[in-house]
Amino acid sequence: MTPVAATAPRTRRSYADIAIGTAVLAVLLFPLYWMVNTALQPGSGMAELAWFPRTLDLGNFARAWESQGANLVTSMLVALGAVAVCLAVATPAAYALARFRPPGARAVVFATLITQMVPGIVVANAIYNAYVDLDLVNSYLGLILADASLGIPFTIILLRAFMVSIPGEVVEAAMVDGAGRLRVLIGVVLPMSRNALITGGLFTFLFAWSDFLFALTLNTTDDVKPVTLGIYEYIGAHVGDWGAVMAVATLSSIPAAVLLVVAQKYVAAGISAGSGK
Amino acid sequence: MTTTAPTAPAAPPRERSRERAAASRAARRRRVLAQWLFIAPAVLYMLAFFGYPLVRNVAMSFQDYTFATYFTGEAPFNGLANWRAVLADELFGASLWHTLVFTVGSLAGQFTIGMALALFFSRRFPLSGAMRSLLLLPWLIPMVVSGTVWRRVLDEETGVANALLGTGIPWLSSPDLALVSVILVNVWIGIPFNMVILYGGLQEIPTEVREAAKLDGAGPVRTFFGVVLPLLRPVVTVVLVLGFMSTVKILDLILALTNGGPANATETLGTFTYQLSFLRLDFGQGAVVGNVLILISMVFAVIYLRANRDGFTEGR
Numbered sequence: 279m280t281p282v283a284a285t286a287p288r289t290r291r292s293y294a295d296i297a298i299g300t301a302v303l304a305v306l307l308f309p310l311y312w313m314v315n316t317a318l319q320p321g322s323g324m325a326e327l328a329w330f331p332r333t334l335d336l337g338n339f340a341r342a343w344e345s346q347g348a349n350l351v352t353s354m355l356v357a358l359g360a361v362a363v364c365l366a367v368a369t370p371a372a373y374a375l376a377r378f379r380p381p382g383a384r385a386v387v388f389a390t391l392i393t394q395m396v397p398g399i400v401v402a403n404a405i406y407n408a409y410v411d412l413d414l415v416n417s418y419l420g421l422i423l424a425d426a427s428l429g430i431p432f433t434i435i436l437l438r439a440f441m442v443s444i445p446g447e448v449v450e451a452a453m454v455d456g457a458g459r460l461r462v463l464i465g466v467v468l469p470m471s472r473n474a475l476i477t478g479g480l481f482t483f484l485f486a487w488s489d490f491l492f493a494l495t496l497n498t499t500d501d502v503k504p505v506t507l508g509i510y511e512y513i514g515a516h517v518g519d520w521g522a523v524m525a526v527a528t529l530s531s532i533p534a535a536v537l538l539v540v541a542q543k544y545v546a547a548g549i550s551a552g553s554g555k
Numbered sequence: 556m557t558t559t560a561p562t563a564p565a566a567p568p569r570e571r572s573r574e575r576a577a578a579s580r581a582a583r584r585r586r587v588l589a590q591w592l593f594i595a596p597a598v599l600y601m602l603a604f605f606g607y608p609l610v611r612n613v614a615m616s617f618q619d620y621t622f623a624t625y626f627t628g629e630a631p632f633n634g635l636a637n638w639r640a641v642l643a644d645e646l647f648g649a650s651l652w653h654t655l656v657f658t659v660g661s662l663a664g665q666f667t668i669g670m671a672l673a674l675f676f677s678r679r680f681p682l683s684g685a686m687r688s689l690l691l692l693p694w695l696i697p698m699v700v701s702g703t704v705w706r707r708v709l710d711e712e713t714g715v716a717n718a719l720l721g722t723g724i725p726w727l728s729s730p731d732l733a734l735v736s737v738i739l740v741n742v743w744i745g746i747p748f749n750m751v752i753l754y755g756g757l758q759e760i761p762t763e764v765r766e767a768a769k770l771d772g773a774g775p776v777r778t779f780f781g782v783v784l785p786l787l788r789p790v791v792t793v794v795l796v797l798g799f800m801s802t803v804k805i806l807d808l809i810l811a812l813t814n815g816g817p818a819n820a821t822e823t824l825g826t827f828t829y830q831l832s833f834l835r836l837d838f839g840q841g842a843v844v845g846n847v848l849i850l851i852s853m854v855f856a857v858i859y860l861r862a863n864r865d866g867f868t869e870g871r
Contacts, residue, residue, distance in 0.1 A: 295680035302672065303686055306746065310692060312715050313704045327715075371597030378590040386594060391860065393605040394797070395852040397804035399828045400845040403615065403838060404608035411628070427604035434597060459589065488697035490807040495833055506699045510811060513703055520707055527700045534695035542688050 310531070317342075317524040342525035349508035350529060353487055356504055357533075359422035360486035361479045364429040368478065372437030373463050377449060387438070393431045401427070402495040409496060416501045424492040429482025436481075440474035441467060477544040480537055487533050505530045609849065615842035622836055630839070637839040641831075646819060647844065650827040654851075657738055657823055658802045662795060664742030669749025669794075674779070676750070677757050687754070694747035702811025705740045730820035733813055737821050741808060749794055756790030757783070796859040800852055824848045 317338050318331035343350075375383050405424060406415065414420030444467060452462045468475065490506040497503065509526050619633040641647050672690070676683050693701060708716050709726035717723055726736040760783060768778040784791070806825040809815060815822040815830065822830075824844055832841030 292680040295675075295678055296682055298675070299680070299683060299686045302675075303689060306690060306743065307692065309701075309704050309708050309743070310696075312708055316707065367596045367600050370593040374590050374593035378593075380587045380590040380594075382591075383594070386598060388860075389598075389601065392856055393601055395800050395849070395856040395859075396605045396609060397825065397845065397848050397852065399804065399806055399825050399832075400612050400842075400849055401604060401608040403828065403832050403841055403845055404611035405604065406833075407611070407615070407838060408607070424604070427600065430597060430600055431605075459593070463593075484695060488699075490697065490699045490810075494810075495829070506697050506807075509703055510699055513706065513811070520713075523703060524707065527703050530700050531692075531696040534692065534697075538688060538691060538695060 313524050313527050313531070316521060317528045319521065338521035338525035339529070341519070341522040342529060345512065345522070346505055346508045346526045346529070349503050349505040352502060353504040353506070353530070356418065356421050356425060356502075357483045357486040359418070360425035360429060361482045363422060363426035364433055364482040365475065365479055367426070368430050368433035368437060369468070369475070370463065372434045373441055373467055375434070376438045376441035376444075377446075377467075378459075387435075390431045390434050398491045399495075402491055405492075406495055414496075416497050416499050418502055420496055421492060421502055421504070422486075424496055425486035425489050426482070428485040428489060429478065432485075433478035433482060436478050437471060437474050440471055444470055473544065476541065480541055480544055484534060484537065487530075612842045612845050612849070615838055616840075616846055618839050618842075620836065620838040624838075625836065633839070637837075637843045641840050641843040646822060646827060649819060650822045650824050650844070651847070653734060653821060654803060654823040654825070656734060657741070657805075657821075658799060660735075660738040661741040661745060661802050662798050664738065665745035665749045665798060666791075666795065668742065669746050670753050672746065672750045673753035673757055676754055687750070690750065691747045693744050698744065698805075698807040699811045701740065701744055702808045705743075706812050709736055709740075727813055728817055730818040733817055733820045737809060737812055740812060741802065741805065744808070745798060745802070749798065752790060752794045753787070756787050760786050793859070796855055799855050800859070803851060803855075804848060824851075 315329070315331055316327065318335060319327055320335045320337055371386075374380065375387055401424075409415045409420050412420075414423075448470070449462055449466060452466045453459075457465065487504075488506065489504070490510065493502075493504045493507040494510070497507065505526065509523070509530065512523055512526060615630075616637050617632050617634065618630040619636065620630045624630045676687050706727065708714050711717065711723065711725045711728050714726070716726065725732060727733050764782060764786070765778055768782045773781060804825050805823070806829060809821050809823060809826050810829070813821045815826045824847060828841045828844040828848065830841075831844060832838045
């Protein structure tokens, strides 16, 4: 008798919570639903749009791919390049800052934190002019290097926080066995830091994929055009074809959605790391 | 490499120990050097992409960039001319004001709703974990994409917002409303970040603390303001300061939603810098506005670092 009496209100309470939660989700995710809904229907005026797509019409996606497919590929290449550069630069630094703490290490950690306050447009202002001199405007390399800078401070802080927690004995044991610093990093520390590395890589990918500012300012021709820039020009030129615009928007949201499903725990870890907690 | 101590043959014991000390100093220096090799690439990178722009922007703000600079590469120094021109520009004052309203409005909205959701999800009902992750989506998709979608949703005549509400509100096309609408969209983008961090903070408060307050007869409201919020203060500071620093410089969202219009109603320091530098090609004046933006961020960076001092500089 008693257990039933005790659980009944609790389950009723959780039903109420689930209902409220669903309502919150419905309201907050509605714009994204509407994006997909518009993308799947042929007409795009409010009068022609149904609340649910009745048939699966992929015409918008076909037009979207035709005009933005190449830009999506560009985004992918640039984002992957930025991840590679970021991890290559950030990992050894994080390791040394966590493990060796040479004189000056504190100042570096400090400076890494401070970089968060430098506005992107200020960076773009100076980097554009430097790129003109270095002939890096309108180049993949230039954009990849700039986009990697979005992830490097974050990844250093994240990896360092993780590597500090690796017990010193593990590293020392490997050192005693005669392994050099680099070999210890690659053979012992990196495998142990897998999760942190994945989180840093995922977030750098997202930062670079979402980048608009550097794409806009460091490119003056159509040579290197990521999809964020493509969509911006698209809404300028094709305001009539909202169905295709929403299809492009849907396609450019896919990485975020995939990461959320595939790498849920890493994403949550990354956000907390970003706040320095 | 250090110069070794004088090498007299048959050195007296004291000399030898000094020699050994010098050798160990050299070894130590070599070790530190090797350790710094790990850090050097990152430091150089950050100097190039964060340090150099800071310095270069200060210099640029005293230089005259014209269309000709594009070809000659020459931008002569022109004293305070850029600063005078920008400060005299009506748009500067307007942008500063819009930036302030946008930032404060966004943070207030994001934080309040984020906190409410964090408290709600702390009840840990079935499916709450999955719901929390789904709510992250608005924060993870590119800002330009969010801006584009909302531009469609808020369209005065054909947007779904007015259709749902049964209204004909000129969300983005009225100069009086545009800034409010832009804030609304940015609140939507920022809720997930606030929610996740605050939720994390709430989990670290022992349940006994809340239960004790309850036993003392405090209601949920008093428990929240009297017990939970004070304990959460460090987390709240971090959320607000990080939120401030990322909001004050926002550019993508505004360009996608309104392009700074209508009638400059949503022009902020970020979009103004972009306009001056990359549309008018007056990098000198753009640098002036950029410097003001940095100055504002710097004040908050100080607050941030003070709030975080223990967490970061100690080897935690």
